[in-house]
Amino acid sequence: MKEQQLLKSFNRLSPDKQNRILDASIKEFSEHGYQIASMNRVVDSAGIAKGSLFNYFNTKSSLFIYIYGLALENVKDYLRTVKDKTKEDSFFIRLEKIMLAGVAFIQDHPRLSRIYFRMLYTTDSPHSKEILPELRKLSGGYLTEIIQDGINRNELDKNLDIEKTVFILDSVLNRFLKVSHESQNTINAKHWVESLCRIFKNGMAYK
Amino acid sequence: MKEQQLLKSFNRLSPDKQNRILDASIKEFSEHGYQIASMNRVVDSAGIAKGSLFNYFNTKSSLFIYIYGLALENVKDYLRTVKDKTKEDSFFIRLEKIMLAGVAFIQDHPRLSRIYFRMLYTTDSPHSKEILPELRKLSGGYLTEIIQDGINRNELDKNLDIEKTVFILDSVLNRFLKVSHESQNTINAKHWVESLCRIFKNGMAYK
DNA sequence: ATAAATATTGACCGGGTGGTCAAATTAAGA
DNA sequence: TCTTAATTTGACCACCCGGTCAATATTTAT
Known part of the structure; x- marks a missing residue:
C-alpha cells in the first residue's frame, strides 16, 4: 500500500530511465554492499540528478529494500x-x-x-x-x-x-x-x- | 623486518596502554568490520589522542592487519x-x-x-x-x-x-x-x- | 496562449572520515 | 640543573556522505 504510494513517481518514469536507475543501483549495491554504497555514484552512473533519486526513493535504505x-x-x-x-x-x-x-x-x-x-x-x-x-x-x-x-x-x-x-x-x-x-x-x-x-x-x- | 620497525613505538608502550589500544581496536573491528570501523572511535575508546594512534600504526589498514x-x-x-x-x-x-x-x-x-x-x-x-x-x-x-x-x-x-x-x-x-x-x-x-x-x-x- | 500542476535539478547543509603536523609535554643525557 | 631528544596532543585539512529544497524546466489543463 504505502510502498506503492512511495514508488508511484518511480513507476511513472520511462522504462529506459527506470532501467538506468535499477542498473546503476544493482551495480552499486552488488559491488559495495549497503553501507559503502554511495548514492552519489548511483546518480552519476544513472545520469540523473541527486534530488531525483531521493524523490523516487526517499532514502538509501528504501532503495536498497x-x-x-x-x-x-x-x-x-x-x-x-x-x-x-x-x-x-x-x-x-x-x-x-x-x-x-x-x-x-x-x-x-x-x-x-x-x-x-x-x-x-x-x-x-x-x-x-x-x-x-x-x-x-x-x-x-x-x-x-x-x-x-x-x-x-x-x-x-x-x-x-x-x-x-x-x-x-x-x-x-x-x-x-x-x-x-x-x-x-x-x-x-x-x-x-x-x-x-x-x-x-x-x-x-x-x- | 619493516613491520617490526613500524611497531617499535607501539611495543615500547606500557602494557596497560597497549592493552587499551588493542582492546579498543578489537572491539571496533569486530563490531563494524574494516570499512565502517572508525579510528576516531578507537582513540576515544582507548583514551589516547588521534595523532598517537597514527604514530603507532601509520594507517587504518596496518592497524587492521x-x-x-x-x-x-x-x-x-x-x-x-x-x-x-x-x-x-x-x-x-x-x-x-x-x-x-x-x-x-x-x-x-x-x-x-x-x-x-x-x-x-x-x-x-x-x-x-x-x-x-x-x-x-x-x-x-x-x-x-x-x-x-x-x-x-x-x-x-x-x-x-x-x-x-x-x-x-x-x-x-x-x-x-x-x-x-x-x-x-x-x-x-x-x-x-x-x-x-x-x-x-x-x-x-x-x- | 496562458496558467497551473508536476518533475527535475544541483548547490548546499551538518556531520563524519582518514590522515597531518606544529606546538606542548615528558623523558633522557650531560 | 639545563638542554636536547622523543613522545603526545588535538585542532585542522580535504574529501565524501545522506539528505534537503528553492529555483528551474517541463507537462498538462483550460
Whole structure:
C-alpha cells in the first residue's frame, strides 16, 4: 500500500530511465554492499540528478529494500522452477540438478546473486537482523520438502534427522554456490556436484 | 623486518596502554568490520589522542592487519592444540571434538572469532583477495591431514574423494561455528555435533 | 496562449572520515 | 640543573556522505 504510494513517481518514469536507475543501483549495491554504497555514484552512473533519486526513493535504505526485493524474487523463481522441473527425479538426481541450476542462475544473474550472498553472509544491510532468519527459513523449508519427498519414496534413510540433514545440505549448497560465484567457470561444476552427492548418499565410513 | 620497525613505538608502550589500544581496536573491528570501523572511535575508546594512534600504526589498514594477525594466531593455536589432543581418537570422535572445541573457542574469544568470520565471509578488508585463499588453504590442509589419518586407519572409505570430503566438512564446520557464534548457547552443541557426524559417517541413502 | 500542476535539478547543509603536523609535554643525557 | 631528544596532543585539512529544497524546466489543463 504505502510502498506503492512511495514508488508511484518511480513507476511513472520511462522504462529506459527506470532501467538506468535499477542498473546503476544493482551495480552499486552488488559491488559495495549497503553501507559503502554511495548514492552519489548511483546518480552519476544513472545520469540523473541527486534530488531525483531521493524523490523516487526517499532514502538509501528504501532503495536498497527495493533492489533486494528484486533479487529475492529472482531467487525464489529459480527455486520454484527447478523444484517443479525435477518432481519426477530421484532424490540425489534432483539434488544434483538443483545445484547445477544454482550455478546457472549465478552465471545469468551475477550481480543479483552477489546482493543475495551479501544478505546471507553480512549484517551490513538494513533489517538484516530480521531478513536473515527469513532467508534461512526459506531455504530450510525448501530443502525440508525435498528431503521429505525422498524419505517418502524410500530413497532416503527414514531415520534421518531431517533438521540436521537440511543443515548439511544447506551449508554445502550455499558454500558451493559462493565458490562458483567467486571463481566463475574455473571449476568443473558437474563433476563436483556428482562427487559431493555421492558422498552425501553413501557417507564417509569404511565399507 | 619493516613491520617490526613500524611497531617499535607501539611495543615500547606500557602494557596497560597497549592493552587499551588493542582492546579498543578489537572491539571496533569486530563490531563494524574494516570499512565502517572508525579510528576516531578507537582513540576515544582507548583514551589516547588521534595523532598517537597514527604514530603507532601509520594507517587504518596496518592497524587492521595487526589485529587480524592476532586473531589468526589464536585460531591457529586452537587448531593445533585440538589436533594434538585428539591424535589417538577415531576419525568421527575426533571430528566431534574438533567441532566442540570450535564452539568453546568462540565462547572464549567471541570478538576475535567475529573478525575471523568477517574475513571469511566478506571482501570488506584490505588484502582480503589474497588472504581468503590462504585461509581456505589453511583449513583445507588441516582437514586433509585428519581425513588422510582416518583413511590410513581404515576408518574412512579408501575410495573417498578427499578434496570433496574436505569441502563438505569445511562448509558444514564453518557454518556450524558461525551459527553457534550468532546464537550463543541457544543450541545443544553436543547433540548437533553427534547428529551431524552420524550423517557424515553413514550417508543419507535408504538402508 | 496562458496558467497551473508536476518533475527535475544541483548547490548546499551538518556531520563524519582518514590522515597531518606544529606546538606542548615528558623523558633522557650531560 | 639545563638542554636536547622523543613522545603526545588535538585542532585542522580535504574529501565524501545522506539528505534537503528553492529555483528551474517541463507537462498538462483550460
